[in-house]
Amino acid sequence: MSDQDQKTDANPLRKELPEEVQAEATPTEGTAERVHSAEEEAQPEVTGRQRLVNGLWPPRVTRAQLIVALLLFGLGFGLAVQVASNSDGDSALRGARQEDLVRILDELDDRTQRLEDEKQGLEKQRDELENSSNQAEEARRQTIEKERQLGVLAGTVAAQGPGITMTIDDTKGTVEADMLLDAIQELRAAGAEAIQVNGVRVVASTYLTDSGQSVSVDGNKINAPYRFKVIGKPQDLEPALNIPGGVVQTLEKEQAGVTLERSDKIVVDALRAAKRPDYARSSSQ
Structure with a gap:
């Protein structure tokens, strides 16, 4: 081979x-x-925009990113609501007349003056206690005076003085408890010292509820017309109710008639029984 x-x-x-x-x-x-x-040559050319889209979609969201997004959404919603509420208040003042704006400023000045007078009164009492030769007698006198003042606020004693009478005629039955409560709060803010509504004394614990076509005050049913007897400075009480967008305008929008009368002597004689607190006790005991 x-x-x-x-x-x-x-x-x-x-x-x-x-x-x-x-x-x-x-x-x-x-x-x-x-x-x-x-x-x-067979493969298509990928542009920069297509690469960006491919990188963003479909989204790859982590749990932390989702939580942050929800928190930012809640924060943005709260800011939007706050801005909207402030815009409403600003628009109401922007549309007010010049005399209404002057009245609002006067009311703010009056409130400031009342606080300053109260401060000076307390300082005077302090000085009297410090300088009195008989401090025990002076303290007793101030205690009696303070008891009378607290009795007026608590509704346990009758009161009289200058003030206003506000009458609300509700022929349509559109006035509700919250509207009357707004009136009470506005009067208190304006310096009202004693308030009586249709024979019911208004105190710090007073509550109002709707009762059919009428309103109940502290469980006492009252019917229209609703008559407020208020003791305080009339020059402060009446403008507070007549401010733009205030109590009077709100009631008139509900087709209720409102009349205000000033008086040098308003008698608030409806009384409330003194109630002993269930839990609160004086810290001196």
Whole structure:
């Protein structure tokens, strides 16, 4: 056997596949480059905007990001409500007449003056106690006077003095308890010292509820017309009720008639029984 036959027997695959087939199965370098170029031409070119969209969508939101987003939403909603409420108040004052604005400023000045007078009165009492030769007698006198004042505020004693009478005619039955409560609060803010509504004394614990077509004050049913007898400085009480968007305008929008009368002598004689607190006790005991 020749040397050529021995080489052929040692590699049977070589014998079965012709050299031409092997040459065709192996692509040349030029063929590979053409295939690669064809694949690149077939793929569309990706722009910068498409890459940005692919990076943002679909969104990948973590739990922490979701919590922060909810907190920011709540904060934004609260700020929007606050701005809206402030805008409403500013628009009401912006639409007010010049004399109404002057009246509001006068009322604020009067409240400031009342607080200053109260401060000076307390300082005077302190000086009297410090300088009196008989401090025990002076303290007793001030205690009696303070008891009378507290009795007026608590409704346990009758009171009289200058003030106003406000009458609300509710022929349509549209006046509700919250409207009367707003009137009481506005009067207190204006310096009212004693208030009586249809024979019911108004005190710090007074509450109002709707009762059908009427209103109940501390559980006592009262019917229209609602008559407020108020002791205080008339020059402060009446303007407080007539401010733009205040008590009188609100009631008139509900088709209720409101009349205000000043008087040098208003008698508030409805009394409330002194109630002992269930839990509160004097700290001196």
